[in-house]
Amino acid sequence: MVSYLQIENLTKSFGDRILFENISLGIGEGDRVGLIAKNGAGKTTLLNILADKEDYDSGRITYRNGLRVGYLEQSPSYPPELSVIEACFQSDNDTVRLIAEYEQALRANDPDRLQDLLDRMEHAKAWDYEQRAKQILSQLKINNFDQPVKELSGGQLKRLALANVLITEPDLLILDEPTNHLDIDMTEWLEEFLRRSNITLLMVTHDRYFLDRVCNQIVEIDDRTLYSYKGNYSYYLEKREERIEIHNAEIDRARNLMRTELEWIRRQPQARGTKAKYRIDAFAELQEKARREKAAGQVRLEVKSSYIGSKIFEAKGITKSFGDLKIIENFDYTFTRYEKMGIVGNNGTGKSTFIKMLIGEVKPDRGHFDIGETVKFGYYSQEGMQFNDQMKVIDAVRDIAEEISLGDGRKLSASQFLQHFLFTPETQHNYIYKLSGGERRRLYLCTVLISNPNFLVLDEPTNDLDIVTLNVLEDYLRNFKGCVIVISHDRYFMDKVVDHLLVFRGNGVIKDFPGNYTDYREWREAQEQKERNEQAEKSRQEIKKSSTEKRNPAENGKRRLSFKERKEMEQLETEIAALEEEKKTIETLLCSGSLDVAELTEKSKRLPEVNDLLDEKTLRWLELSEIEG
Template sequence: MVSFLQVDGLTKSFGDLVLFENITFGVAQGQKIGLIAKNGSGKTTLLNIIAGKEDYDSGSIVFRNDLRVGYLEQAPHYPEGLTVLQACFYSKNETVQLLAEYEQALVEDDTDKLNSLLERMDSLKAWDYEQRAKQILGELKIHNLEQKVESLSGGQLKRVALANVLITEPELIILDEPTNHLDLEMTEWLEDYLNRSTISILMVTHDRYFLDRVCSEIIEIDQKQIFQYKGNYSYYLEKRQERIDAQNAEVERASNLLRKELDWMRRQPQARGTKAKYRIDAFYELEKKAHQQREAGHVNLDVKASYIGSKIFEAVDVCKRFDDLKITDHFNYTFARYEKMGIVGNNGTGKSTFIKMLLGEVKPDSGHFDIGETVRFGYYSQEGLQFDEQMKVIDVVQNIAEYIDLGDGRKMGVAQFLNYFLFTPDRQHSYVYKLSGGEKRRLYLCTVLMRNPNFLVLDEPTNDLDIITLNVLEEYLRSFKGCVIVVSHDRYFMDKVVDHLLVFRGNADIKDFPGNYTQYRAWKEEQDQLKKQQEQALQSKQAPAEEKSRKPEKEVKRRLTFKEKKEFEALDAEIPALEAEKKELETAMSSGTLSTDELLAKSARISELMEELDEKTMRWLELSEWV
């Protein structure tokens, strides 16, 4: 395989904090690699280093000459003043730059410049390129192409940046959390797009279904080193456990040997001096190995939630709308004790608004939520990440409570609770400003759980959390003795945690589904298939009489039907007419006499004609085989 990227002996540290040391790996043509590590291990830093946005201490990074590389940052940004369409064309790619010039000439009504650009647009097939860009934007639900980038939300900007990366058609694409801010429909579209593409990929994502279905190799940063697995996420889980088991066995063997060597080392100096020096050196190596410890990747916290009565909440005739957008319309629901509900749906269908109505932060237009007296909400929101950056991690949590109640008189202190959520003792005494974005999200989660609520409401809790933390949270929620509502686009997380769904399908259409996301997806596919079969049956009944009366032997010989023959004759006339119209438009656009509006209209028509010609020519070829 052709090597696209080679990283050799790479080391990066911040002061005395070493993120990774002397790591080596490569990306070859066609490889699709997922990068996994817990928050704070340097995943985003590594991607930034490879993309040339951060320095490193030592090592080398080599790309193949003239390699087209696309990079989706975790928090992308563009110069102010750009429109969405211009941001999508913000690239060093020759075709993209040409399109940017063309768009600018249109805005400035510069006819001379437009005329000089037309020939280059034709030679580079830039008309197709622009159309493809708009199609990708449509799939990512970005429709207002003239909107300024500074007015976009973080999620919208991430989707624009993703479109920008995809339409430049790189040979190697580096993605940092590509599914953040994508709804389930968009995530599944992107999953399918990358699966069908021949693009090489180096990707960080917490979406485990996405990782499993797109990537064929996994790289893990652990203990400042790189471990590589030649398989998808499922294969990685299996082989990683084997590696940890082998390492633990080695540590145990080292501990047993250490006890014997310790007896020897404690003998009087005269006796030790007669022994070989290599044995003394080996002792210290054994000691180092014996004290290695594996941090648990999961936790079984049997936390006692505060008492919750049988009445949780009841939604009574709740109506809410924003202008023409309906969120709920006379919605009624009674929430059961200990229920674990997931809320899913496309962006903009009102999931977060529904949560805020339940919590009293947004008032319904009519109707109400009747909340039980014993309910104590714990709310993890998308906007809730606010800390005093100069405080230490342990102090942030200790300001909420000194301990968490485990029941039966047992208590867990703050330090132990933080340790369960993967904050090591030295990290607990770090200042908040030193934490990575994912570590801050994990700390925010700890502050919510430390309040000992009996009803957890989690709005997109999986964004920016690493896979190890997600495992911890999933185990916590599964054993949580209270109620849970989760709004999330993470299919894997929903499957593990919830047993019931509210599916927001837009315009106040809310489906109550008794199952997890995978079960809902299977049910939906069955419904779609059934609907398709019903439509086909209806079309079959409405087919022309000559279609029904065809004899079996004629079908075997596969002659054109009367209808197909007429279609073939029509195509014979239509294709030359379309080609003539295209030629006329090209001549007119090169004449230099058209206004800006006329140029725009004719260039749009050319794009339509090219698609129509392709479609009709393919159909003509198909029919011509049976003439």
């Protein structure tokens, strides 16, 4: 395997805080590496170091000579005066530089240089660059190519930057949270795009289905150390659990040994001379080891929410539009006690508007929500994260509540609650301005939850949260004694948390589906397959009708099939039956989710070929049968 990137003994710290120490990693051609770590552990910092945007303390980074690297930053930016399509030609990549060289040579009328550049342009497929850019932008729901960059939202900017790195087809693609700001359809398109390509990949993402289906290697930064697992996310979970069990067993042994040593230290003060110094040193090491927390020691947090009555809310005739954009039309719904609802749909279909109407921030054009008297909302919004950066983490939570009730007279202090959501006692006394983006979102989540609501309304709570935090949040929501509505593009999260879905399809159409996202996806694929089958049958009937209309009535019944034609008809019947069986098998396999990328590509190409052959042979069989009839 060709080595693309070697990281050797890399160390990075900020002041006295060490992010990672002496970590090493090799990435070869064809590797698809997912990078996992807690918020604040240095994931983005590591990617910025690899992209030469940040310094490091020590170690060595070696790229293969001539390697083309594409990097998607977490927060990209472009000159505001550019249009969308112009921004695609501002990227610092080989193809754009080649196009610029060509235009410069054209202006200078340098025929010798032009010929060389023409050859290089052909090799790099530079002539198709703009067309490729527009195709990928369209897949990412950016269709106004002349729109000024300054008018784009943060999410649109991220999608523009994603399109830019995909267009150039680099040898090594480095992605920082590529699925943030993508709706589910776009995420699944990107997932399939990367699975089908030959690109080598290093990425940070919290989308666990994405990790499972795209990556063939997972690396984790934990306690300043890097661990590598040769497999997808499912394999990583299995092997990480084994590692934690071994780690915890070592801690237990260290604690037992420490008790023995402590007894010796206390019993033998007179023996602490040079002769016994090795035991005193060993005791110090054991003490440090025994103090470490068990990595899998998360305690299930079953918070008693405030009382909620049987009446939650009723939506009656809710209608909302923005100009010609129809969001909701005559929507009725009765929400039941302890219901956990997921809301999915493409960006711009009205998901956030719906919940803002529910909590009273936006008024519907017609209709109203009838909300129960006992309902107490806890609202986590995309825009709601506002803190005084000079405040300490613990004080931001204590300003809302000093403690939270667990029921049966048991309570959890604000500090204990923060610890459950992975804020160490040390971090709790940090100023908020020191927190990473993911840590700030985690703190915001804690401020919402500690207010002890009985109805949680969460708008994109998974963005920028690490996988460990997501596991804690999922466990919290599954055991939450109240109601939940959650908007999320995280399919894995939705599958673990919600009972059923509202699917916003656009133009005011909302589908109420009983089940989680995977249930809905399977149902939708079955419906689409049914529609394709019906369309194919309709096409065959039209072919049959066309054939009947075209034949000469005067010849009908006046001639018999020749020996050769009869043999052809028999052969056609055998071939049609075989093709029907092949079609059925391919459709079953395509819906099974069990195919790898190569098989999926092969079967997807074969299905239309089979349909064309069926149509062709069926038409010929019909022609022969009309003669026979």
